[in-house]
Amino acid sequence: xxxxxxxxxxxxxxxxxxxxxxxxxxxxxxxxxxxxxxxxxxxxxxxxxxxxxxxxxxxxxxxxxxxxxxxxxxxxxxxxxxxxxxxxxxxxxxxxxxxxxxxxxxxxxxxxxxxxxxxxxxxxxxxxxxxxxxxxxxxxxxxxxxxxxxxxxxxxxxxxxxxxxxxxxxxxxxxxxxxxxxxxxxxxxxxxxxxxxxxxxxxxxxxxxxxxxxxxxxxxxxxxxxxxxxxxxxxxxxxxxxxx
Numbered sequence: 001x002x003x004x005x006x007x008x009x010x011x012x013x014x015x016x017x018x019x020x021x022x023x024x025x026x027x028x029x030x031x032x033x034x035x036x037x038x039x040x041x042x043x044x045x046x047x048x049x050x051x052x053x054x055x056x057x058x059x060x061x062x063x064x065x066x067x068x069x070x071x072x073x074x075x076x077x078x079x080x081x082x083x084x085x086x087x088x089x090x091x092x093x094x095x096x097x098x099x100x101x102x103x104x105x106x107x108x109x110x111x112x113x114x115x116x117x118x119x120x121x122x123x124x125x126x127x128x129x130x131x132x133x134x135x136x137x138x139x140x141x142x143x144x145x146x147x148x149x150x151x152x153x154x155x156x157x158x159x160x161x162x163x164x165x166x167x168x169x170x171x172x173x174x175x176x177x178x179x180x181x182x183x184x185x186x187x188x189x190x191x192x193x194x195x196x197x198x199x200x201x202x203x204x205x206x207x208x209x210x211x212x213x214x215x216x217x218x219x220x221x222x223x224x225x226x227x228x229x230x231x232x233x234x235x236x237x238x239x240x241x242x243x244x
Contacts (some may be wrong), residue, residue, distance in 0.1 A: 126228055138225050179200070189237075
């Protein structure tokens with residue numbers, strides 16, 4: 001997933017996530033309002049409804065999310081300004097890979113050390129207590145959870161709502177991170193919201209820098225697998241395993 005091609009300067013494209021050299025166009029007022037309402041419904045209202053479906057109606061999270069994911073994919077395939085093939089085939093550079101791994105070494109190491117010192121009873125809890133489940137998560141989480149999340153929160157968000165921010169890339173990045181954090185209200189934990197908001201800032205910045213789905217997929221996977229390994233995974237379980 002790595003290419004040595006040079007990156008162009010970061011600019012929020014008017015349409016599409018990869019055409020960073022295109023001229024920025026601002027949507028007319030009526031469309032801007034419609035996009036804002038749509039953004040609020042998808043990224044603010046929908047997570048609350050999903051939480052209600054999980055904890056009130058006892059519907060497992062994967063059952064709730066699959067129709068939504070299919071809806072996002074259908075939209076992107078239907079949208080003539082978006083090329084899914086181009087999105088999934090776009091590579092990132094070796095310096096980007098080095099930056100991702102270096103950043104993870106520092107931040108991930110700090111997280112692991114903090115858990116080991118402050119929550120020693122939690123440290124490495126899952127691999128010690130149930131290593132088959134831990135291995136399954138290490139394999140399935142990047143495929144079944146990270147890819148859908150990045151398609152929705154980075155690919156779809158920047159493609160669909162990039163015009164709302166014009167050249168204000170940091171406003172787009174902060175907004176994306178906050179919405180990513182809020183979406184984790186479905187787990188019913190402030191810790192999960194805060195942790196994912198900070199991760200969201202990093203992933204939004206990375207995506208705006210590279211426009212590479214696989215770059216943010218790798219980075220997201222690293223931190224997610226770390227969380228489940230070092231003992232913070234219980235903040236990201238709903239506890240609803242079957243329909244009742």
